Amino acid sequence: MKATLSHASDVIAAVSGADKVDAFLYDRRRDSLVAVGSSTQPLSAQQRALGLDVLQISNGGRVVHVYKTGRTFRNGRVDQDESELQGIKEGLRIKSKLGVPLEIGGQRRGMMMLASLKPEFFSDDDERFLETVAPWIGVVAHRAELATEIARNATEEGRRAGAEELITVLAHDLRNYIAPMNMRLNVLRLRAQEDQREDELRDLELLGRSIDRLGELITDILDVSRIDQGVFQIQPRRIELSGLVREIVAAFESAQHSLRVTIQQGDQIHVSGDPGRLRQCLENVIANAIQKSPVTGAINLFVRQRREGTQRIAMVEVIDEGPGIPADQIAHIFERFQTGRAGGVGLGLYLAKRIAKVHGGDLTAESQPGCGARFILSLPALAPNV
Secondary structure (H helix, E strand, O other): OHHHHHHHHHHHHHHHOOOEEEEEEEEOOOOEEEEEEEOOOHHHHHHHHOOOOEEEHHHOOHHHHHHHHOOOEEEOOHHHOOOOOHHHHHHOOOOEEEEEEEEEOOEEEEEEEEEEOOOOOOOHHHHHHHHHHHHHHHHHHHHHHHHHHHHHHHHHHHHHHHHHHHHHHHHHHHHHHHHHHHHHHHHHHHHHHHOOOHHHHHHHHHHHHHHHHHHHHHHHHHHHHHHHHOOOOOOOEEEEHHHHHHHHHHHHOOOOOEEEEEEOOOOOOEEEEOHHHHHHHHHHHHHHHHHHOOOOOEEEEEEEEEEEOOEEEEEEEEEOOOOOOOOOOHHHOOOOOOOOOOOOOOOHHHHHHHHHHHOOOEEEEEEOOOOOEEEEEEEEEEOOOO
């Protein structure tokens, strides 16, 4: 953008004979108009030295006037203009000015200003010329902006792809170490049992859980890679959903967190799905709820079904008592490497949602900051006689 606008300013300066040409763009962070592109002339260098290449909107002046009104401005006696900045009149000693608004991408983004040290320098022809050329400059600037954005996205995507490939390779390598670790752990556990070393048995149990969690993380990473490659497979069969939920909860229950399951009364709720994958989906959601909940906080699970026209929908709701999800994060909670409410590497919920999608369902989240979070797994339900 800077190179494009500077080149355009040089061309206009050469054609018009102006002593300085600037392309000012509005900078929202500073609430200022900034000379992003300027002609390569001595007066432009002097402008930068005096700090007049950044003009606060609140200070006014003719550059700000053109930007705010969107109208062409021309004055051949700037030194007598009470609305012009003193630095322009006394510091740069500019006598004539010609300015037009600058639109980029269909929006007024700034303005073009021509300046001369001579009074009454710009003519009607100069005004028509600048009004004609300004839209062309806006188009060129917009293309430069798009090219920069495309290049930035390509670089970002390249870095991300490289990082994901590295993570996948590391996951493959790490998985090769887990089996020997578990074998060694079992040997140590047997020795501790024979010698009745209870303290060591407890430590080994904790170590075993840590290795299991590492194994689960590696599985998630490799499953994400399989999804990207289109080789993520499921083996569906008829499942009684409430029974599966009870099995998962039994494996998670601890003294610190109370997991309460409420099953809708009536017929059993059946779905067609891969038991291992649906277990993985719900385990990731419940593990997330446990991680975000306060110590001794309750986690409630509801299993029910509802009708949408002629279709039955099976639902599992997981509600925690954690801090909730900030409003600016909830839209991204299921994206890869989004850690959401902090902690983890941000793959569990992404993978859980993809598993739900593969089964023809969905996983959504609702939350009010400070009031916990509610995750809803929805799946097509089977009729009782199917």
